[in-house]
Amino acid sequence: MNLLETCGLTRRYAGLVAVDHVDLVVPRGGIHAVIGPNGAGKTTLFNLISGLVVPSEGSIHLAGQDVTARPTHVRAALGIGRTFQNIRIFGEMSVLENVLTGAHARLRASLVSIALRLPGFRSEERQAVAAAREALALVGLSERAAQPASSLPYGDQRRLEIARAMAGQPLLLLLDEPAAGMNPAETTALAGLVRRIADAGTTVLLVEHDMGFVMSLSDHITVLNFGRKIFEGKPAAVRSEPAVVEAYLGARLAAKLRAAHA
Amino acid sequence: MMPAWLASDWTIPAGLDDFLWTYGHLINSLGINGLLALSMYVVLAVGQLSLGQAAFMGLGAYSSVLMTLTLKLPFYVVLPASCLVPVLFALAVGVPTLRLSGVYLAIATIGLGEVLRALYLNVDVFGGALGINGIPERAQTWMIFGMLILALLGLWLVGRSRIGRAMEAMREDATAAAVMGVNVPGYQLGALVASAVLAGIAGCLSAHQSSFIGPNEYGFEPAVTILSFALLGGIGTPVAPVVGAWILTLLPELLRGFSDLRLVFNGLIIVVAVLFLPHGLLGWRMRRRAA
Structure with a gap:
């Protein structure tokens, strides 16, 4: 059974669809990453999973249990832990x-x-x-x-x-840009820490912009753009996927890059 | 044969008798205002603002006086029962407003106080503008301070546990606290109910030591005074607001000549406390672990 499954998960704001019918499947164990350009809906997706934002549509299942209507504190008790992009310690x-x-x-x-x-x-x-x-x-x-x-x-x-x-x-640990603002040495140490957490049996789902960090750690990557899932797969596949390169670089630059490599 | 110290005609030494005659009411006020400060503390400790502590106190006072005078209940029944009506009103105000954030609770509780004042003024059973007279003086000084010590001890022990940590976490960052598994709305409602219990008991004790209650004792003005207890003392520990209450209770006695300026002092203290003493006079906070 998958640890986390979102089905058609959608969050609309006035004039904007932040998360658009995302089906995300996170199997038990390992490290999973969600990447995408700024504004792709990654943090909104985390907020939906941890219950801080109510979905407009769709469902969220944790370990087979429908938690869509559960408040944040209940999801915490059921095994969803998280950190924040902007540090929120007490x-x-x-x-x-x-x-x-x-x-x-x-x-x-x-x-x-x-x-x-x-x-x-x-x-x-x-x-x-x-x-x-x-x-x-x-x-x-x-x-x-x-x-x-x-x-x-x-x-x-x-x-x-x-x-x-x-x-x-937690059964599932959500890390929202854990390497943000860290220097290379700190990032390397952090990667070791995340690896130890995963090896000890906690499933990790992370959002991160540091591509070196994501590619070296993740077993599986989901790519969002404008709230939609545009690709998912192993790190190597993500790197060579034209749609992903296009999302990050724009269509023209991506075409140029392809031409240069050809 | 009763021991001498238990006999009812046991006499207090003359000097102490004079002292109690002169200051008995003030000493009782210290205990009652201490309880009111704690009722304010419980709400502030979870990061909420209520201006209804005087209203809860009034509900405790009026309901207990009616229990004593109309139902002729003994005081050991009246005292614990005096928190029932305040709790019902706390639930009625808290359930709809705590879902909203920020100032809604404060505004709703101000409204509660004013509605109740109008009710006391206009409904015969509450005695109208004249209030209720001839209340038997059943609240003893030891009861008042017994309740205060009990409340202090309880809040201290609960404060040093997962509940105290959750309360402080909510005060700092309610979103992060929820992610830690803290039932934020539940704790907010629980704190409001606990504060209604404390204020209700304080109201009952106060009414049963002054022989008179009236509608203007529980309005907006006393609500602000109660808030200033906690703002002056701070909310780092339960002791702090009690000390704040004692200072603000003793100060007018020391400054008798300026009694007209009492409210000015209270207002000034709120301003100074907010600007220069964000943690109150007693800024230290208790360590939140028991082991």
């Missing part, structure tokens, strides 16, 4: 508290258990802290656990967002 909280907040959907202690500090709450909280420290170790931020999150440098804030999303132990 700046005033410590790094560790950010990651603990990421585990919110998994924690079950009742109000009574919390208020009376019953053993169930205490042990759950201990486990959550241990798991949060593990997530921080995964992204290499263990030393920063007690710092206010806003004091982290940019690249570390991106990695904190990933740790926070992983604390929820």
Whole structure:
């Protein structure tokens, strides 16, 4: 069974179709990428999948379950984790508290258990802290656990967002331009991190402009342009697909390029 | 044979007696305003703004007084029951407005306060403009401070858990909190209901220690005063708004001569707090992990 399936997924805004009847299939395991020029609808697609934007048409299934009408927090509990293109950490909280907040959907202690500090709450909280420290170790931020999150440098804030999303132990991790603003060394380290996450069993779906990053990591790529899916396949196939080259470079430049290669 | 300290004719030392006679009402006000500050805190802590805390307090006051005078219920029943009516109104206001973002709750709660004031003024059972007199003084100082300590302790313990983390996360970024699995509308409604419980109990205690309640005690003016408690103290911990309430309760006593300017002071404090003390006087925040 596929982990994520969207069927005819559409989001219309006044005078604009941001996502236009997209059928996206993400099988369990591996790294999947969505690419496309600016304004192709990639972030809207992520917002539709995580429930921040309501679809105008179409359906979303997670692990066979229809989640189209489910609110964001329920989808989080069902296993959709994500990061944001513009970093959205909780700046005033410590790094560790950010990651603990990421585990919110998994924690079950009742109000009574919390208020009376019953053993169930205490042990759950201990486990959550241990798991949060593990997530921080995964992204290499263990030393920063007690710092206010806003004091982290940019690249570390991106990695904190990933740790926070992983604390929820998602089935599907959505990474929205994780390499944006990173230098080549940081990007290489990030690629290693994403690979480790995928190898540990979390399915990764990412949006990214850094083509080197996408081509080297992805098992499968979906290309969007003007909200429509124009191609999908293995990285090598994507690179040589005329429609994709055209979407990025424009028809005239693409034709010139083909002529030059011929 | 009852021990001496339990006997009803046990006497308070003369000096303390005078002190309580003079300041008893002020001491009770410290406790009640502390509870009101906490009721404001709960709402602000999830990133919402309500100006209905005085209205919830009034609902608690009027409903409890009617329970005492008309239904002749004992106080140990009236006190817990005094939160029922405020909670119903919190649900009625919160369910439709919390789906909308930003200022809708604030506006709806101002409206609630004004509607209720008109209701108290015009419906006979609430005593009209004269209010209700002759309320038995059943709220003891120990009850008031007992409730305050209980509320502080509860909010502190809940604050240091996944619930407290979720509340702070919502305050910082509701969208990111939702993606973490926080049921944002649910928490917002829960906070409003909790604040109605606290304000309702404060209203009941206040009504049962002053022998009189009237429609103008629960209007827009006290709502702003309650907001200024939390703005002055801050909302980093539950203690902060209580300290803010105590400062603003004691200040008019110290500045007796300027009692006409009381509202000016409150307004000034809101402006100064917003401009220069975005985290209040007590800016430190509690650590959100228990282990």
